[in-house]
């Protein structure tokens with residue numbers, strides 16, 4: 001660690017396609033570009049974060065599932081990405097079997113916390129990208145984490161799902177992990193040309209408080225193209241609106257007080 005506390009961020013929302021992976025990868029990359037040592041933990045069997053960071057799943061002997069099962073050490077599973085200081089514990093399809101096999105095993109919820117803990121302490125930031133569910137993989141991430149951030153599509157219909165996730169985080173906080181709290185909502189896919197977009201942001205701030213609503217990520221084609229090229233937005237298109245938006249949000253997160261321990 002290069003000084004300061006070790007922070008553990010969890011990007012989560014039970015809705016698919018709301019920007020969890022895009023936000024995890026690009027916030028992590030921005031923090032690494034700013035000089036921090038960052039570990040991305042890909043907890044989604046779809047492995048989109050792993051692929052976005054240029055890591056091929058084929059032939060990976062160690063992944064998050066082998067670490068969680070105690071069959072390999074976390075150290076052995078860490079891969080470096082093409083971004084300096086940005087490392088990954090990759091996901092493979094095996095994580096889906098892991099989730100099925102241990103769905104009813106209470107202790108399994110604590111395996112990420114217990115088996116990744118010493119490794120997370122070595123990094124300035126650990127970033128969990130989660131699947132669009134509220135099952136074991138997401139619960140395990142919230143139990144291991146300290147700061148939950150909710151990417152939320154800037155659309156009225158997305159509001160309900162968000163309240164549900166806030167409640168889930170509160171439940172995990174009460175029962176399993178007093179260190180976790182919702183530290184930010186990140187409006188994504190914001191289209192300023194849509195007449196309702198400004199109203200939505202005002203409503204969000206009024207309901208949840210100015211401090212909780214981070215700077216928005218605009219709808220931006222470069223953000224959709226970058227993963228296909230196996231690149232973060234900063235490699236793909238440094239001058240795009242998407243790069244600027246994610247750099248800003250990463251600064252906000254960096255400058256927020258660290259939560260939990």
Ligand SMILES: Nc1ncnc2c1ncn2[C@@H]1O[C@H](COP(=O)(O)OP(=O)(O)O)[C@@H](O)[C@H]1O
Nearest residue numbers: 016017018019020021022189218219220223224
């Ligand atoms: N702000 C944005 N503008 C345009 N496309 C985006 C934006 N954010 C994400 N995307 C694209 O939308 C899709 C869903 O985003 P993703 O981050 O994978 O969501 P999730 O991880 O929540 O399922 C991906 O193809 C991604 O590249």
Ligand SMILES: [Mg+2]
Nearest residue numbers: 020021044048
């Ligand atoms: Mg995803």
